[in-house]
Amino acid sequence: MTDEFETVSDAELHAFVDDLLSQSERARVESWLEKHPEKADEVHRWQAQAAALKQYFAPYARSDENDRALISARRTAERTGSRSSAFRLRRLAAVFLIFAAGAAAGVYASDLFAPDSRLAAAASEALPRQAESAFLIYTSEVRHPVEVGAGERDHLATWLGKRLDYALRIPDLSPLGFSLVGGRLIPVNGKAGAMLMYEDGTGGRLTVLLGRNTENRETSFRIASRGDVETFYWIDGEIGYAVTGEVRRDLLQKVADECYRQFENSERS
């Protein structure tokens, strides 16, 4: 039999790769491929591709300990009376307490109910990644983790505040067991930003990143994780903030809450 009566369509080749053919169809495609080495090469590449993709993404098919909290957070939010879908539901129901405080003060009221705050969230995605990288790079520095140490706290605030064009007040986290190590100038969103580093009694470190918000939009509290490194971040007016650490999440959240409160006060004063 000659080739002209025996054709295999593109769709059949895909179905062959995806194992969607019956045994007889499969055999027919196989024998056709033997006579068409160029097509066979392409099919082999698709098969290799599929195997690589499966291998790459397979480890993500897992549960996370926070999954249940993420799902039930919605119910908690409904009970507290927020029906707005723009409300950013994040993993911890407790985050809503911070929101509620902000909303009560009128700080976030417009943001919470603005229809486009979902979009604003997407625009802020770069911030946690930059915060994570800064954390990973600088907290592991033994000799030069910061440019200006805690001994020059006032100078640090003035210097970074000037570069950031923002009345920076360095948060005091001593009630939570963290003392200031110092800070450095760091690029955030392509502009001058500031990183502050804190340390607990055992040398456990966390960082607070501030950068100018190039999108000039606001977001509510959000959380991002990468391995054990977690980041709480939010954008308030012209400044984006990110608190990053490798500490218990509830503790990190307290730190973020505390920073939020102190930055709020410094803006008003």
Place this chain on the structure above:
Amino acid sequence: MPHGRDGLKNGAGETISSPDPFEDKILALMPALRRYSRSLARSDTDGEDLLQDCVEKVLARRMQWRGVNLRAWAFTIMTNLYRNGHRHRARHPEVEFDQALDLRAEENNADPLERQRLVHALERLSADNRAVLMLVVIEGYRYQDVADMMEIPIGTVMSRLSRARRQLAEAMKDDNVIALRRPK
């Protein structure tokens, strides 16, 4: 009520885990949803963000679920979020940051160079083509299922799959990598 309608182990009025059977079903889907979100996203962080957005939307719209095939319904919501988000991102392109730092990827046994090449090749796919490829290859959906989920004709599914595979193959060709390494 048909058997299995309310899922897991809460027969006889006894709730073992969550007070809400719908939430239990979503919980059971989380690994699959996490894998799909990551296969669409540029990084682990983006993947988790997309996953969280999807869960939020699925829960908000639970009344619209028709009671069959929750998995496909949730996947459709994820796909749409991704396509919308992708359009938004295209207007605000982000600096490609540090996918190499993705911890989950490090657990993979694959050759890091090969992995990096795959990641870069995936970035070149359009959102629509990428979603079709992942639904078929990673999630194992049949072409007609994908057509139903994305509300497109099956011919469009085939052409997107074909384009995705050819673009990926083109981007991953060995000689491309060598050309990139060659000093100018």
